[in-house]
Amino acid sequence: MERKELREKIATYLDSEKHPFFRKQIEDLEGRGEWDELQDRFYRDLEFGTAGLRGIIGGGFNRMNPFVVRRATQGLANYVLRHSGSARPTAVIAYDTRNYSDLFALEAARVLASSGIVTRIFSGIRPTPVLSFAVRYLKASTGIVVTASHNPPAYNG
Secondary structure, three states, X not given: OOHHHHHHHHHHHHHXXXXXXXXXXXXXXXXXXXXXXXXXXXXXXXXXXOOEEOEEEOOOXXXXXXXXXXXXXXXXXXXXXXXOOOOOOEEEEEEOOOOXXXXXXXXXXXXXHHOOOEEEEOOOOOOHHHHHHHHHHOOOOEEEEEOOOOOOOOEEO
């Protein structure tokens, strides 16, 4: 992508990302002129795969960070509100011990709750099967588990 388009994407990201760790990464890369690294972080949006949305933790559209979590969760919220068939759709959120899992879970909870979805988040780490059970037990409309599962430590999702 051309440098002008890259800078526009960086500006869009920095306008929306409020977490200092992720903002500073991008600001520092831009300040040092590390355009190849920035290109990798912005050339595409992180995509859902067969196991959900997972990627390397870091700033940018092609990384896992609070901005990407909020954007993906808003898409889920929109879907649930359109298709749940419930007057009071509900969501359950769990997370594991990966870096930023608790932050990403809280960001997702905020988006869902602000969209009018009753949201329950576990008070501490839980494995994926517990989330699966909780969704069924509570008859929730949807569930989110923040985990990178078997992926390397630099990942989350």
